[in-house]
Each structure stands twice: as C-alpha cells, then as structure tokens.
Amino acid sequence: MSTKVAAGHPGAKTMAGTGMSSHTPVRTGLLIIGASQSGVQLAVSLRALGFDEHITLLGDEDHRPYQRPALSKEFLQGTVESESLIFRSNEYWAEHDVDLVKGEYIARIDKDADGSGVAHSSSGKQFAFKRLALAVGARARHLEIEGADLDGVVYLRNADDALSLKARVGHARDIVVIGGGFIGLEAASSLQKMGKNVTVLEFGPRLVGRAVGEQTADYFLHAHRSRGLDIRLATSAARLTADKGGTAVGGVELQDGTVLPAQIVLIGIGVIPNTQLAEQLGLVVDNGIVVDRFALASDGTTVAIGDCANMPNPVPGAAPDERIRLESVNNAIEHAKVAAYSLTGRREEYAGIPWFWSNQADLKLQIAGLCNGYDQTVLRRDEERAKFSVLYYRRGQVIAADCINTPLDFMAVKNALAKGQNIPADAAANAATPLKTITTDS
Amino acid sequence: MPTVHFTDTHGAVRDVQGNAGDSVMETAVRNGVPGIVAECGGSLSCATCHVFVREDLLDQLPPMEDMEDEMLYGTAVDRAENSRLSCQLRLDDELELFVTTPETQV
Numbered sequence: 042m043s044t045k046v047a048a049g050h051p052g053a054k055t056m057a058g059t060g061m062s063s064h065t066p067v068r069t070g071l072l073i074i075g076a077s078q079s080g081v082q083l084a085v086s087l088r089a090l091g092f093d094e095h096i097t098l099l100g101d102e103d104h105r106p107y108q109r110p111a112l113s114k115e116f117l118q119g120t121v122e123s124e125s126l127i128f129r130s131n132e133y134w135a136e137h138d139v140d141l142v143k144g145e146y147i148a149r150i151d152k153d154a155d156g157s158g159v160a161h162s163s164s165g166k167q168f169a170f171k172r173l174a175l176a177v178g179a180r181a182r183h184l185e186i187e188g189a190d191l192d193g194v195v196y197l198r199n200a201d202d203a204l205s206l207k208a209r210v211g212h213a214r215d216i217v218v219i220g221g222g223f224i225g226l227e228a229a230s231s232l233q234k235m236g237k238n239v240t241v242l243e244f245g246p247r248l249v250g251r252a253v254g255e256q257t258a259d260y261f262l263h264a265h266r267s268r269g270l271d272i273r274l275a276t277s278a279a280r281l282t283a284d285k286g287g288t289a290v291g292g293v294e295l296q297d298g299t300v301l302p303a304q305i306v307l308i309g310i311g312v313i314p315n316t317q318l319a320e321q322l323g324l325v326v327d328n329g330i331v332v333d334r335f336a337l338a339s340d341g342t343t344v345a346i347g348d349c350a351n352m353p354n355p356v357p358g359a360a361p362d363e364r365i366r367l368e369s370v371n372n373a374i375e376h377a378k379v380a381a382y383s384l385t386g387r388r389e390e391y392a393g394i395p396w397f398w399s400n401q402a403d404l405k406l407q408i409a410g411l412c413n414g415y416d417q418t419v420l421r422r423d424e425e426r427a428k429f430s431v432l433y434y435r436r437g438q439v440i441a442a443d444c445i446n447t448p449l450d451f452m453a454v455k456n457a458l459a460k461g462q463n464i465p466a467d468a469a470a471n472a473a474t475p476l477k478t479i480t481t482d483s
Numbered sequence: 484m485p486t487v488h489f490t491d492t493h494g495a496v497r498d499v500q501g502n503a504g505d506s507v508m509e510t511a512v513r514n515g516v517p518g519i520v521a522e523c524g525g526s527l528s529c530a531t532c533h534v535f536v537r538e539d540l541l542d543q544l545p546p547m548e549d550m551e552d553e554m555l556y557g558t559a560v561d562r563a564e565n566s567r568l569s570c571q572l573r574l575d576d577e578l579e580l581f582v583t584t585p586e587t588q589v
Contacts, residue, residue, distance in 0.1 A: 129515060133515045
C-alpha cells in the first residue's frame with residue numbers, strides 16, 4: 042500500500058481532543074473504529090496496560106464519546122446535562138496520546154495480512170493503521186410499514202436521536218411506543234413521567250422478549266399497568282397515518298383497524314449488529330463479527346468488541362461451542378479489556394459475570410448472569426416493599442437472577458456466580474433470608 | 484473550583500478539580516482517576532464507584548438513601564463505616580473532599 046509512512050506519534054499532544062486532527066496519512070498504532078463504550082474502554086485499558094503506540098479513536102457521530110444508557114432516561118427527562126454523559130475530558134485524551142476523530146464514517150478498509158491497512162472515510166479521508174479494532178456497535182432495526190418515513194417517527198439509539206426526540210416532545214400529547222423491550226419501556230416510562238399519554242405496543246405475547254424470564258416480564262406488565270401505562274401485548278401496527286398536513290405522523294392504525302392518535306411514534310424493536318466493514322474485509326460474520334476467546338476476528342489480527350461481536354459464551358459452565366452476542370455496557374467494558382490484553386500480546390479470557398440493568402419509572406431491574414437453559418426458578422417477593430427477584434437454576438446450580446428493587450439479591454447472586462458458588466434453591470425461597478448468608482461453595 | 488483529593492490503597496494522592504454540582508464519580512472518571520470504575524454511569528446499579536470518605540467529612544454529606552445503602556453491601560471490598568458510592572456525592576464550593584479508593588471495584 043502506498044499510503045504507509047513511518048510509524049510514530051503524530052503529534053497527538055496538540056491535536057487530540059480538538060476534533061481538528063489532520064488527516065495526512067500518518068499511520069496510527071491502533072485505529073479503533075467506533076467511539077463507543079467499548080471503543081473508549083479499549084483505549085483506556087490499553088493505556089493502563091502500557092500500550093505505547095499512538096491510538097486513534099474514530100466515530101461517525103459529531104459528539105465526543107458519550108454514555109448511551111441515560112438517553113432513554115435521565116437525559117430524555119432533562120435531569121442530566123449532555124456534558125455529564127461525556128466519558129473523558131479532552132485533557133485526558135491529550136495526555137494519553139489518543140487522537141479523537143469525530144464525524145467520520147468509514148466506508149471501506151484496505152488491509153494487509155499483517156493486520157495493517159488504511160481506512161477510507163466517506164468524506165474522502167484516509168486513516169492508516171498498524172492494527173485495527175472494530176467497536177462499531179449496532180444500529181436500530183427499522184420498522185418497515187406504511188408511513189414509517191413520516192416526520193415524527195423516531196428511534197432512540199444515539200444522542201442525535203435523543204436530541205431529536207427531546208425537541209419534538211414539547212409539542213406532543215400522545216406518543217405510541219412500538220416495541221416493549223428495555224428501550225421501549227424505559228422511554229415510555231420517561232415520557233409518561235413527562236406528562237405524555239403513552240401507549241406501548243408489543244408484537245409478542247409478553248414484554249422484554251427473552252431478556253428476562255416470564256415471571257419478571259409479568260411483574261413488569263402489571264407494575265407498568267398499575268402506574269397507568271397503556272400496554273398492549275400481541276399487538277402490532279398495520280400502518281402509520283399522517284396528520285392533516287400530510288407529512289407528519291398523526292396516528293397508528295392497528296391490525297383491527299383501531300387508530301391510536303400519536304404525534305410521535307417511537308420505535309424500539311431491537312438492533313442489528315454493524316457488520317458491513319467486517320464483511321467487506323472478508324471476516325467471518327454470523328449474527329455479529331465472529332471472534333475467538335481473545336476478541337480476535339477470523340483474520341487473527343483485527344479485534345472486534347462489544348455489541349457488534351459474536352463471541353464464545355464466557356459464562357462458566359457454558360458449552361464450549363456455544364456462542365453469544367451481548368448488548369450491554371458491562372459486556373462492552375469486559376470485552377474491551379480482553380481485546381486490550383490481546384493487542385498487548387497477552388491471552389486473558391473474559392472475566393466476570395455478565396450483568397445488565399434497566400431503570401423504568403421507580404422499577405430498578407438488575408440482572409446477574411444469563412438465564413439460558415434454566416430448569417428451575419425460585420421467586421422471592423416482598424409485596425409490601427415492592428421487592429421482587431427470581432433466581433434461575435440449572436441442575437441445582439444458580440445461574441442467573443432478575444432483581445427488581447432488590448440490589449442485595451442482585452449483588453449476592455453476582456458475587457456467588459463470580460466466585461463459582463451456589464445459593465441452594467430451597468433456602469433461597471424464603472424472601473426474608475439474605476442470600477449472602479446461605480451462599481455455599483459448590 | 485472545588486477539589487477532590489483521591490488517595491489510592493498505596494497512599495498515592497491525586498487532586499482533581501471539578502465543577503460544583505458534578506458527582507465525585509463523574510469527576511473521577513472524566514479525569515481517568517484509577518480506582519473508580521462506575522460501569523453504570525451513576526444510576527446506582529453497579530456499586531463500582533465505592534469510596535471511603537475521610538471520617539470528619541461524613542456528617543457534611545447528604546444522608547444515604549436505602550438503595551445506596553443496599554448496594555454498598557455488595558461492593559468488591561467490604562464496606563466500612565465511612566463507605567459511600569461516589570456517584571451520590573456532589574462537589575460543593577464549600578466542601579473540600581478527601582476520599583480513599585478501595586483496592587478493587589469488581
């Protein structure tokens with residue numbers, strides 16, 4: 042390749058963090074595509090491990106790298122400022138020789154067998170690299186029905202989506218949320234709190250799909266309904282109708298012909314991993330970019346991390362050939378750490394137990410572990426204090442828990458799983474017994 | 484600008500200036516203070532921003548809510564009398580904070 046020049050630190054001390062970096066084809070040590078949770082963590086972990094080559098952290102959004110979880114909650118409700126969502130100060134990136142590049146969409150990558158190459162952005166810039174990391178995340182799945190392109194039909198994946206929703210919300214009275222998953226329910230709860238008349242449509246027979254067990258889904262359904270949220274299960278939109286002006290959405294027509302008024306339709310029907318670049322590079326892709334235990338893609342040099350990566354299931358006890366793609370902050374962080382070791386020549390497997398959280402109104406859900414393949418559940422419930430948790434077991438061993446407003450249960454299960462311990466099911470059934478006190482070495 | 488003094492388990496001190504109203508956690512994370520992980524970004528879900536507050540400052544801090552109290556029972560390093568989650572502590576022009584970070588957060 043003709044664009045390769047001598048490696049070295051291209052003066053990042055003066056350029057980093059300003060978003061004004063030059064794009065002469067100086068070769069960076071590591072190009073991280075995706076200024077995401079996992080991309081940020083990879084840069085941070087590499088510096089902590091002593092990686093001393095220049096790092097370029099490149100994203101296609103015009104914002105400095107930020108945290109996404111609050112977009113559907115505190116940010117939407119206006120209880121946190123956008124500045125609070127920023128991961129690291131500009132000074133941090135400058136001091137750590139990380140060049141931030143914003144607003145560049147990589148359209149194509151040329152790569153050599155040694156892992157080096159050049160990434161080409163859609164604006165015509167080139168980014169030469171010695172090693173490549175893909176932290177490209179996932180994109181919102183689009184609803185493909187009549188009227189889905191009307192003004193006022195919105196998604197909630199990134200900051201611009203959230204800003205767009207916030208800008209519209211003041212003028213709306215009725216909002217229909219399509220999709221009863223985490224994003225849909227978090228946003229619906231936020232919008233309800235902001236005084237909107239919110240209806241949630243869920244295509245499936247229960248909320249939150251397979252992310253939680255049936256008892257938890259049921260708990261959420263009743264809890265949200267008792268808080269006044271209109272949730273309709275097994276219901277899908279037939280088409281979106283325009284308002285009088287003809288260009289903006291005015292309603293949602295259901296399969297039975299009912300029309301729900303809506304000045305905003307928020308769609309949260311899942312995400313699709315961004316695999317276009319990996320495919321163009323000839324990497325193996327199967328529900329995400331296929332990586333090994335060390336976050337290496339099929340070429341053996343490119344790392345792929347976070348939402349976009351399909352990895353061997355890291356949970357202790359999982360079948361050796363079982364693969365999984367996780368969409369979570371915790372996974373973005375832990376997977377990035379694995380990749381940081383890989384890139385510094387170490388082989389360290391994924392550590393820790395996957396965990397997830399979702400805050401909806403006053404319902405605080407924390408999930409420890411993965412409940413796939415459970416054969417027994419234990420329900421712990423304290424009606425008076427609105428506490429609820431479900432522990433999942435496989436062959437007598439606890440493997441996961443969904444905990445609502447029960448952080449003690451969550452922490453006990455998470456810690457037990459991390460230490461390879463068990464919480465016997467019969468003893469756990471008494472909700473008054475603290476789980477920590479009955480945890481055993483299994 | 485208010486200052487927070489972070490001491491790690493080895494006794495090394497890092498002084499960080501921040502904005503009044505920001506949390507101690509976000510001030511630490513933004514500036515890359517090691518010893519504060521804060522996976523959940525301050526939504527009281529992860530208990531990985533645990534700090535030990537200098538004893539004489541404890542009664543100048545807002546009281547702990549139940550959720551923080553419960554989360555503190557699950558920290559990686561066991562809680563002590565002066566434990567707090569730093570996402571719940573706000574910088575204040577009137578208060579110079581001294582905190583120690585635990586050996587590990589996860």
